[in-house]
Amino acid sequence: MPVRLILIGLGAITATPVLALVWPGMLDLAYGIEEPSDPMVAALLQHRGMLQAALGAALVWAALRPSFRVPAAVAAIVTKSTFIVLMISLPDSGWRDAASGVIFDLVTIVILAAIAVREARAD
Numbered sequence: 001m002p003v004r005l006i007l008i009g010l011g012a013i014t015a016t017p018v019l020a021l022v023w024p025g026m027l028d029l030a031y032g033i034e035e036p037s038d039p040m041v042a043a044l045l046q047h048r049g050m051l052q053a054a055l056g057a058a059l060v061w062a063a064l065r066p067s068f069r070v071p072a073a074v075a076a077i078v079t080k081s082t083f084i085v086l087m088i089s090l091p092d093s094g095w096r097d098a099a100s101g102v103i104f105d106l107v108t109i110v111i112l113a114a115i116a117v118r119e120a121r122a123d
Helices: 001-023 026-031 041-066 066-088 091-122
Strands: none
Touching: 001 026, 001 041, 001 066, 001 091, 026 041, 041 066, 041 091
16 A cells, blocks of 8 residues: 555656646746746747656556556656756756756655565565
C-alpha cells in the first residue's frame, strides 16, 4: 500500500506543470520564469507540461499496475535526470530559479530507484 500511495503522490506532483496550458503563471511557479514573450518558448514549455502530465499519469498507472512499476520508474528516472543535467549545465547557474523542481526531481529519482529495485527483486 505505501508504494501505491507514493507513486500516486509523485505522479500527481509530476503532472502539475500541465496547468501551464490554462494558467501561464504556472511557468513561474514550476520553473521560476515569467510567461515568455516568445510564443515558441511558451508553446514548448506548455508542451513540456503536457509531457509531464503523461509521465505523471504513467506513475499513477504504475501504482495500480505493479507490472508497470519498473518501466514507469525507469522512464521517470531517465527524463528527470535529463532535466537535472540540462538545468545544471545552464550558464551562470540559471537553474537556481528552478531549484525546487531540481530538488523534487532528485528526491523522486532516489525514491523511484528504490521502488524499481524492490519491484525487480520481487519478480
